[in-house]
Amino acid sequence: MTATVVAPLAAAGLFGLVSGFNDGGNLMASFTSGRLITPRAAAMLLLISVTGPVLLGTAVAQTVGTNVIDLRNQGELNFILITLSSLSVVLLSWRFGVPTSMTLALVGAMLGWMAASGELGLVHWRGVARILLGIPISVLGGGVLALALYAGVRRFLGGRSHASMLGLARFQFVSAGIQAFAYGANDMEKTVGLIAVGLSFPNHGQAVLFSGPAPIMGAFILFFAGAVLGGWRVARRIGFGVLKVRPMQALAQQLASGGVVSALALAGAPVSMTQTIDGGLVGVGAGLRASSIRWGIVREMVGSWLLTLPLAVVVAAALHLVMRLTSISQ
Secondary structure (H helix, E strand, O other), X not given: OOHHHHHHHHHHHHHHHHHHHHHHHHHHHHHHOOOOOOHHHHHHHHHHHHHHHHHHOOHHXXXXXXXXXXXXXXXXXXXXXXHXXXXXXXXXXXXXXXXXXXXXXXXXXXXXXXXXXXXXXXXXXXXXXXXXXXXXXXXXXXXXXXXXXXXXXXXXXXXXXXXXXXXXXXXXXXXXXXXXXXXXXXXXXXXXXXXXXXXXXXXXXXXOOOOOHHHXXXXXXXXXXXXXXXXXXHHHHHHOOOOOOOHHHHHHHHHHHHHHHHHHHHOOOOOOHHHHHHHHHHHHHHHHOHHHOOHHHHHHHHHHHHHHHHHHHHHHHHHHHHHHHHHHHO
16 A cells, blocks of 8 residues: 555544544543443443444534535645644643544634635535534533433432432433444544545545445544543543532433434534533533532633634644645745
8 A cells, every 4th residue: 555545544543543532531431420330331332332323324424524625635635734733733732631622623624724725615614504503502402401301300300219319320321322322423423534535535536435334443443442542531631520420410411412412413513522511511510500510611611612623724724834835945
């Protein structure tokens, strides 16, 4: 295999690995936040994520690969640099211990690259709008649904004994599985889309195969490896930072975020499970009292998300200009 074949796959693979420790850690922290699921069981629950794109399709992967810009038409080098631009923003945020959105970083890198090249006319703005609308919908939807679920639990089951409630809370294994499934159908499909495009470069005459087994299994293996090897570092700070939850609160949050992210996956809207989890935790906290939520951490998250897209735009545009100047100087 030549470098032009391997390099795009390596860039896509690095994106998938980073997704594992950036997103996978938060997912495992959500699983264990109710103190019923052990870290080992949480890692095993991640295996369910591979079924997401198989059962719900790869609409999110198609949005990432072709419905913001056509990444394959950018060529191998531009594809690599766009991907690396988004990763640099994510890794910089991770280095300073603040949360970020890989979705916004990737979209921002695409937009910054096209702006610097003077080809904004090639941007599919409907796809951009789908993402920018999907993200707040996921956060607000996760919060409202979690609040409604937890309020219902307190209203109709609040009189049960502690032992009975603890038994019901064991359904958290099911709700965590739903959450893992939803992650696979949405967040993980960003890597599916990138790998599919990377695999398509040698076959320009054929359509990109987003639903093929190679992109799906490749994305899953990279995500799982990143989550298991490095995810807990992120999880200890962010996953437990918003709200200390009890088992039934964790159950409500998991069902809410899993349901919302799955629905948006069917609509082809890439969102962030981490953001939706945090929205669910805020909703659960609102069902108790406002002082239950660590609002400082929430403000930090919101601020970092608002910075992610413009920062990625700037980084990708700057990299494009550097490459163009270098080419001219040669």
